[in-house]
Amino acid sequence: MVTTTTISGVDLELRSDWSVGIGGSTWTCGERLCEYVARHPDEFRCRRILELGSGTGLVGLFIAKVVPEASVMVTDLPDHVGLLEENVKRNGGAVTARALDWERDDEIPGAFDIVVATECAYHPRLHAPLVGALARACGPGVRCFVGITKSDTTLDFFDRVISAGLEYRLLEGDSYFGLLEIRRQVDFYREPRTEVVRLWTQCWENRGEAVVCTQCGEDLLRPEDWVEAAAATIEASTGSRDDVVACACGALFCSEACRKGADMHRLLCVGHRDADDPLVRFKTRLADDDVVEDADTLILAAAWLATGAPWPRHHENGGVVVVSAWVSELWKLLGELPGTAHRTATDFGELLSFVRSRAVHLERPHPLCRVCRDAYLHGEILPESLREGLVRKYKPDPDMTDDHALSWILAAPDEFFEPVRLVALCFLDVRRAATPTCAVAWAPAEGRFVVARLDDRCVGGGGGGGNETVGRIEEEEEEEKDVELLLARARLEDRWDDIEELLAGQESPAALYELSRVAGWRGDWNLALERLRDAVERAPEDPTIAAAWKSATSFFPYVLREDDVKIPFVPSLERYLDGRIAVAKNALDAEACGRMVALVEARARAVGWSTSRHYSVPTTDVPVGDVPELLDWFNTQLATRLFPLLEATFQVPAASLRVIDAFFVKYSPDAQRDLPLHEDQAQYSLTIAMNPAVDYEGGGTYFPHLGRPEPLNVDVGGVIAFDGALLHGGYPTRRGTRYILAVFTHSCIEEEC
Numbered sequence: 204m205v206t207t208t209t210i211s212g213v214d215l216e217l218r219s220d221w222s223v224g225i226g227g228s229t230w231t232c233g234e235r236l237c238e239y240v241a242r243h244p245d246e247f248r249c250r251r252i253l254e255l256g257s258g259t260g261l262v263g264l265f266i267a268k269v270v271p272e273a274s275v276m277v278t279d280l281p282d283h284v285g286l287l288e289e290n291v292k293r294n295g296g297a298v299t300a301r302a303l304d305w306e307r308d309d310e311i312p313g314a315f316d317i318v319v320a321t322e323c324a325y326h327p328r329l330h331a332p333l334v335g336a337l338a339r340a341c342g343p344g345v346r347c348f349v350g351i352t353k354s355d356t357t358l359d360f361f362d363r364v365i366s367a368g369l370e371y372r373l374l375e376g377d378s379y380f381g382l383l384e385i386r387r388q389v390d391f392y393r394e395p396r397t398e399v400v401r402l403w404t405q406c407w408e409n410r411g412e413a414v415v416c417t418q419c420g421e422d423l424l425r426p427e428d429w430v431e432a433a434a435a436t437i438e439a440s441t442g443s444r445d446d447v448v449a450c451a452c453g454a455l456f457c458s459e460a461c462r463k464g465a466d467m468h469r470l471l472c473v474g475h476r477d478a479d480d481p482l483v484r485f486k487t488r489l490a491d492d493d494v495v496e497d498a499d500t501l502i503l504a505a506a507w508l509a510t511g512a513p514w515p516r517h518h519e520n521g522g523v524v525v526v527s528a529w530v531s532e533l534w535k536l537l538g539e540l541p542g543t544a545h546r547t548a549t550d551f552g553e554l555l556s557f558v559r560s561r562a563v564h565l566e567r568p569h570p571l572c573r574v575c576r577d578a579y580l581h582g583e584i585l586p587e588s589l590r591e592g593l594v595r596k597y598k599p600d601p602d603m604t605d606d607h608a609l610s611w612i613l614a615a616p617d618e619f620f621e622p623v624r625l626v627a628l629c630f631l632d633v634r635r636a637a638t639p640t641c642a643v644a645w646a647p648a649e650g651r652f653v654v655a656r657l658d659d660r661c662v663g664g665g666g667g668g669g670n671e672t673v674g675r676i677e678e679e680e681e682e683e684k685d686v687e688l689l690l691a692r693a694r695l696e697d698r699w700d701d702i703e704e705l706l707a708g709q710e711s712p713a714a715l716y717e718l719s720r721v722a723g724w725r726g727d728w729n730l731a732l733e734r735l736r737d738a739v740e741r742a743p744e745d746p747t748i749a750a751a752w753k754s755a756t757s758f759f760p761y762v763l764r765e766d767d768v769k770i771p772f773v774p775s776l777e778r779y780l781d782g783r784i785a786v787a788k789n790a791l792d793a794e795a796c797g798r799m800v801a802l803v804e805a806r807a808r809a810v811g812w813s814t815s816r817h818y819s820v821p822t823t824d825v826p827v828g829d830v831p832e833l834l835d836w837f838n839t840q841l842a843t844r845l846f847p848l849l850e851a852t853f854q855v856p857a858a859s860l861r862v863i864d865a866f867f868v869k870y871s872p873d874a875q876r877d878l879p880l881h882e883d884q885a886q887y888s889l890t891i892a893m894n895p896a897v898d899y900e901g902g903g904t905y906f907p908h909l910g911r912p913e914p915l916n917v918d919v920g921g922v923i924a925f926d927g928a929l930l931h932g933g934y935p936t937r938r939g940t941r942y943i944l945a946v947f948t949h950s951c952i953e954e955e956c
């Protein structure tokens with residue numbers, strides 16, 4: 204059947220032929236791309252254009268008509284070529300037709316400046332071959348225009364695009380269609396335009412920008428021009444330099460030997476660089492003063508400065524242009540940091556030069572990096588209620604499934620998160636090395652950054668650091684009066700005060716349970732327990748609440764039992780960092796420790812290890828309360844040894860001490876090898892060595908503030924007691940197996956206990 208199709212006033216005569224399959228007809232997506240071409244003919248002028256999966260040839264023929272200076276090749280599977288040739292004859296223009304099978308043909312027939320493809324990603328089975336063809340055709344400088352129907356194309360397509368070293372941005376779209384521009388990742392970053400400069404330092408780094416070996420510092424690439432270096436690095440990390448070894452986080456090593464030797468890198472992989480890296484030094488020092496949240500803001504601000512982009516400006520007082528508020532905020536912040544007077548110049552200078560080497564100009568609304576997006580999708584970062592809220596609010600097409608809608612929201616966040624533009628999810632918090640810790644957005648209307656904290660786990664103390672900077676988001680949701688969304692946002696940003704306010708007076712078990720958790724995060728463990736008791740009284744059958752209650756009450760408070768304490772325990776302590784760390788050798792009986800390892804291993808053989816305690820990294824542990832004999836032994840150790848030890852270390856009465864949680868942890872090179880830097884959610888923490896040090900190499904508890912490269916470690920039965928707010932990590936176990944008991948405690952001396 205031959206029909207005349209008119210798009211933007213241009214007529215095409217096309218025969219469609221269903222007998223050759225789905226490509227034998229024209230689709231709305233193609234018409235959308237034609238409309239784009241009609242509006243932007245200059246982008247196609249004098250270009251060599253390749254169309255993939257041309258079908259009837261609609262898009263290619265349209266371009267040839269509207270932009271006669273372009274040369275066009277339309278391609279499709281061999282059995283479509285007859286139809287294509289016929290349509291080329293009907294419409295004329297500088298168009299050739301050829302067979303191109305994405306799966307069979309490894310070669311792209313020629314060199315092209317632009318690739319177009321519409322309605323080619325409608326089925327997951329097409330994603331891999333299509334992306335393969337795009338990657339082959341998308342050489343340096345090439346732009347691909349890909350039109351898709353949103354309800355057909357799943358997130359898998361976007362993942363494959365990114366995995367192929369390509370990047371996408373949404374050029375335009377509506378509820379049904381999306382027109383994407385796809386290019387090599389490097390090309391996207393190569394073209395800074397400064398009307399909106401976006402920063403993506405760490406995410407960028409995760410994708411392979413590095414110029415020196417992470418371990419020995421050897422120059423892998425010449426860093427004079429970082430864009431070139433980045434381009435070359437990406438080539439290197441995709442295999443063309445075979446002597447270079449890439450870690451999954453993007454760090455590069457000059458050899459396998461260096462990669463294997465890089466314990467410090469493993470320990471702090473992703474968020475971490477070397478211990479003497481300016482970023483780590485800067486943040487570690489700030490962590491001392493509990494101003495890490497501000498450090499994130501400062502680093503981002505520095506990153507902005509380092510890009511050399513014009514400072515954001517806004518108009519005030521009837522048109523007087525003032526330097527953006529955030530710059531003055533930055534200096535104010537610097538001024539407020541304890542001790543900044545003497546450290547500002549050096550630390551900030553170091554930081555700036557660090558960031559300068561990595562900062563990236565981006566002008567496009569970029570998608571979330573894959574790590575962040577996966578974290579969203581898997582509910583790690585985005586709480587269920589916020590997911591639901593987003594889907595409810597933004598679901599573009601009522602026929603879409605919720606998952607599908609969420610994919611789109613995450614694939615093209617700028618479309619949905621307006622008017623606050625998402626800039627980057629950052630991995631800048633050294634305390635939680637492997638997790639994105641804040642989202643940074645540029646709020647154009649306000650002329651300032653919005654920094655939102657992302658998770659509420661793995662952190663003790665502090666919190667709420669981003670509160671004052673998230674006003675805009677709050678305002679918007681205030682208008683909505685959607686308590687669930689407000690709550691979700693407050694949870695996302697650690698705004699515990701707000702959570703308490705929003706839940707105040709609610710008596711449901713779920714609300715009481717959440718209030719209990721908030722009290723715990725705040726360090727008010729007694730209140731936490733009280734609220735948990737209220738929750739469990741109302742809902743004794745609720746499995747989560749019951750488990751929390753069981754865990755919270757399974758550890759004994761300190762009670763002197765006569766037969767426990769024949770000889771009072773007086774530990775001999777080695778102290779570090781003004782008593783914030785103490786090591787006690789031989790505190791517990793080695794043989795008993797061995798028996799506990801056997802018990803736990805036996806249990807693990809039956810029900811497996813849990814891997815969910817630390818959310819930033821998979822850990823391998825068993826809660827002490829899950830193994831009755833272990834719990835019994837542990838409670839005795841608490842009364843006779845561990846509480847007295849804490850009393851001696853921190854001068855707090857043993858009777859005031861309570862256990863928040865205790866876990867048996869297993870480290871080995873091929874499972875959980877190490878634990879990134881973090882703070883515990885505890886006032887006082889203990890790591891207890893449960894097996895002989897000769898059983899393994901490496902291992903130990905690493906404290907960056909000690910200022911030495913090696914960790915502290917003890918032989919079986921030894922204990923390291925430390926201030927839970929002190930930054931620390933599990934040093935990599937290189938051989939064998941290391942077992943420890945990790946114990947989190949607090950003293951209720953300040954509270955009524």
Ligand SMILES: O=C(O)CCC(=O)C(=O)O
Pocket residue numbers: 868878883890903904905931932933934943945
């Ligand atoms: O492996 C270690 O020594 C540290 C363990 C730790 O910090 C934890 O489990 O919270």
Ligand SMILES: [Fe+2]
Pocket residue numbers: 881882883888931
């Ligand atoms: Fe810890």
